[in-house]
Amino acid sequence: MTALTITRAHFKDQMLQHLRAPGYLVPTLAMPAMFFFLFQGGGESTVGNTFTMASYMMWAILAVAFFQFGVGIASERSTPWESFLRTLPLPPLLRLAGRLLAAMVFAVVAAAIVVAVSYLTTPISMAADRWVPLAAALLAGGFTMAFAGIAIGYWFSPKAAQPVATMAWLLLAYLGGLWAAPSNLPAWTENIAPYLPTRLWGNITWPAVLGDTTTLTTSLTTTASLTDWLGLAGYAVLFAALAVWGYQRDEGTNYA
Amino acid sequence: MFIAELDNVGKHYGTVEALKDVDLRVEKGELVALLGPNGAGKTTAVNILLGQRRPDKGTARLFGRNPTKPAARTPVGVTPQQTAFPQNLKVREVVGLVQAHYPDTPSGKHLLDRFGLADLEGRSAGGLSGGQQRRLALALAFAGNPKAVFLDEPTTGVDVEARHNLWTGINSFVDAGGTVLLTTHYLEEAEALASRIVVIHHGSIIAEGSVSEITASVGLSQVRLRADHLPELANADRIEHNNGIKVIYTADPDALVQELAAAGVQFVGLEITRAGLEDAFLTLTGGGQ
Numbered sequence: 001m002t003a004l005t006i007t008r009a010h011f012k013d014q015m016l017q018h019l020r021a022p023g024y025l026v027p028t029l030a031m032p033a034m035f036f037f038l039f040q041g042g043g044e045s046t047v048g049n050t051f052t053m054a055s056y057m058m059w060a061i062l063a064v065a066f067f068q069f070g071v072g073i074a075s076e077r078s079t080p081w082e083s084f085l086r087t088l089p090l091p092p093l094l095r096l097a098g099r100l101l102a103a104m105v106f107a108v109v110a111a112a113i114v115v116a117v118s119y120l121t122t123p124i125s126m127a128a129d130r131w132v133p134l135a136a137a138l139l140a141g142g143f144t145m146a147f148a149g150i151a152i153g154y155w156f157s158p159k160a161a162q163p164v165a166t167m168a169w170l171l172l173a174y175l176g177g178l179w180a181a182p183s184n185l186p187a188w189t190e191n192i193a194p195y196l197p198t199r200l201w202g203n204i205t206w207p208a209v210l211g212d213t214t215t216l217t218t219s220l221t222t223t224a225s226l227t228d229w230l231g232l233a234g235y236a237v238l239f240a241a242l243a244v245w246g247y248q249r250d251e252g253t254n255y256a
Numbered sequence: 257m258f259i260a261e262l263d264n265v266g267k268h269y270g271t272v273e274a275l276k277d278v279d280l281r282v283e284k285g286e287l288v289a290l291l292g293p294n295g296a297g298k299t300t301a302v303n304i305l306l307g308q309r310r311p312d313k314g315t316a317r318l319f320g321r322n323p324t325k326p327a328a329r330t331p332v333g334v335t336p337q338q339t340a341f342p343q344n345l346k347v348r349e350v351v352g353l354v355q356a357h358y359p360d361t362p363s364g365k366h367l368l369d370r371f372g373l374a375d376l377e378g379r380s381a382g383g384l385s386g387g388q389q390r391r392l393a394l395a396l397a398f399a400g401n402p403k404a405v406f407l408d409e410p411t412t413g414v415d416v417e418a419r420h421n422l423w424t425g426i427n428s429f430v431d432a433g434g435t436v437l438l439t440t441h442y443l444e445e446a447e448a449l450a451s452r453i454v455v456i457h458h459g460s461i462i463a464e465g466s467v468s469e470i471t472a473s474v475g476l477s478q479v480r481l482r483a484d485h486l487p488e489l490a491n492a493d494r495i496e497h498n499n500g501i502k503v504i505y506t507a508d509p510d511a512l513v514q515e516l517a518a519a520g521v522q523f524v525g526l527e528i529t530r531a532g533l534e535d536a537f538l539t540l541t542g543g544g545q
Contacts, residue, residue, distance in 0.1 A: 006357055017345065088334075
């Protein structure tokens with residue numbers, strides 16, 4: 001019953017529960033890859049395709065952070081089973097750690113499906129030395145958005161969490177420039193979009209995947225600026241604070 | 257040191273006073289039944305003892321420690337509420353998940369066997385029948401070799417034979433030095449198991465003692481008879497009509513019978529018995545909830 005044993009048990013619990021609900025899991029994991037295939041696949045510019053592949057990987061990870069992780073917390077936190085688990089000698093953070101580890105596995109799977117579909121359907125040029133920076137960029141943004149997922153999970157009721165997460169997922173993808181490159185977005189978005197967490201995340205991820213080869217658009221630099229990293233870190237702190245606040249508020253409502 | 261202790265505990269929910277200055281102490285080897293109508297404060301008292309809620313005033317201790325610290329709950333087993341099991345986990349996996357939190361556990365097979373669940377370990381926990389879910393709930397309370405268990409309605413919905421087996425199991429746990437805090441609506445269960453009854457009503461403890469002490473303190477007798485019509489009876493506490501039989505609850509059966517005779521009531525089949533725990537409970541809590 002060390003912290004490790006407990007975390008492993010909750011990781012296994014989450015993995016089993018999700019793997020046995022394929023009707024929910026498969027669409028969540030496959031949808032970003034499907035949209036890539038339907039709307040983006042087959043483009044001629046390998047640089048453009050690679051850029052888009054990275055965008056859809058972010059979108060896929062965002063889906064896991066919001067739906068499987070965030071909405072999962074919202075729908076389970078007030079169930080009698082979760083109340084029973086609270087009576088065990090279980091530090092609440094270890095249950096969360098088990099959830100987070102399971103979400104990370106599914107995020108990797110969702111992103112890998114995007115990569116597989118991209119390579120199978122579209123000309124991609126990805127230098128071998130780009131995978132590590134790409135993984136680092138995806139991980140940084142993935143954690144930031146996982147904090148946002150926890151915040152959604154604790155601030156919204158089980159019923160509200162799903163539509164709220166869906167709306168945030170779609171808006172953040174569109175304005176962030178994950179569907180269409182930022183330079184192709186309507187002019188009115190210019191007042192908000194550059195400050196959104198998905199845009200900052202993209203600003204870090206796109207250069208990571210394209211390296212020095214890019215001349216894709218004038219709005220993109222080939223290296224992420226320090227401002228992008230700081231901005232994303234700021235969002236991570238903000239979302240983590242909202243998550244902790246939401247958690248304490250929920251404790252206060254149900255367990256004070 | 258007490259196994260579980262509430263020391264002058266008060267708790268509000270908004271303007272509702274759920275507990276008022278409650279003192280409750282459970283000693284090692286006791287089987288205490290906490291009884292009360294719905295909303296009386298039983299659940300709040302148990303939740304505070306298990307660290308699920310914080311008291312507004314007073315202190316709660318579990319094995320001498322603060323129950324909101326997860327490690328303080330290690331020697332305690334708890335039954336989950338009915339129909340609470342995850343749909344997608346097998347019985348064996350539910351047991352494994354719970355056992356991962358304890359340093360010393362019986363083998364899962366042995367545990368399931370003890371609660372008559374040996375054939376069900378591969379079944380979906382959410383798909384068990386009501387009685388099977390109750391038995392699994394009880395098995396989970398004992399999954400970590402506890403020194404004390406908190407049982408909530410342990411045998412509701414279980415058939416008679418299984419119920420008596422479970423009661424035997426609970427009794428042998430107590431005989432071996434274990435401690436039980438039981439909350440139940442099923443008074444026969446409290447009567448069969450409890451070494452001490454605590455009755456809680458409107459957030460306060462209103463009676464406390466062994467089953468016979470509680471029934472004696474209420475001092476209620478049951479007078480049963482057949483009669484067509486009963487007049488107003490000064491000595492009757494409460495009257496129930498049961499298929500033509502009148503059941504009269506009274507503190508003074510002698511005076512009641514004299515009153516009946518004086519009023520010229522034509523009755524047959526007179527029986528007088530000391531009222532049971534259920535009758536005492538209804539009287540203490542103002543009858544019929």
